[in-house]
Amino acid sequence: MRNFKTLLAGAAVAGLALTGIAAPAAVAGTTSAPAPAVSTETPASPITADRYTVRPGERLDITVDHGREMVSWISSAAFVRNEPHPMGLDEGMAVPYNDTLGYFHAKATIADVPPGRYEIRARIGGGTPQPIAITVR
Known part of the structure; x- marks a missing residue:
């Protein structure tokens, strides 16, 4: 046994x-x-751009994978200030043009800003995910 x-x-x-x-x-x-x-790695951002190096005056296509949440805004200090920021930040807003199957698409024009690295942030649902960075030449 x-x-x-x-x-x-x-x-x-x-x-x-x-x-x-x-x-x-x-x-x-x-x-x-x-x-x-x-894990100490930074989580991947749901925000992507069609390119990450731009010049003033160029248009940038941005996509946000938001799943079932809602996208409130996409902004950056590198974008043209075309409307007031909903959070009162001194940043330009991307203009949405499509929101289908959990993917939010927007375009933004790069302002006449000094060369450097700029963050792009989005408000998804009740939170703000990890931003992405673009380089303005």
Whole structure:
């Protein structure tokens, strides 16, 4: 009978190992495994642009993968200020032209700004995702 119990315990440990679940220390006869490392990578942004290097006066096509959420605005300090920003920021707004199947499309004109790196931000649902950066030459 002892061999049968040992066999069952071994099968349970092997089954847990195959599913990726750590076996309890009492069954495995070892100490518990260390906790998995927490990722420090920045999450990918749902915002993309047709190009990331632009010049003043050029138009930029921006796409936001918003899923079931709503896009409130897309803005950047590099965009032409064509209307007041809903949050009161000194940034230009992208103009939407299509919102289909969870993808929001907008165009923005690059203002006459100094060369450098500028962030593009979007408000999706109740939060603001990781911004993307463009370079103005």
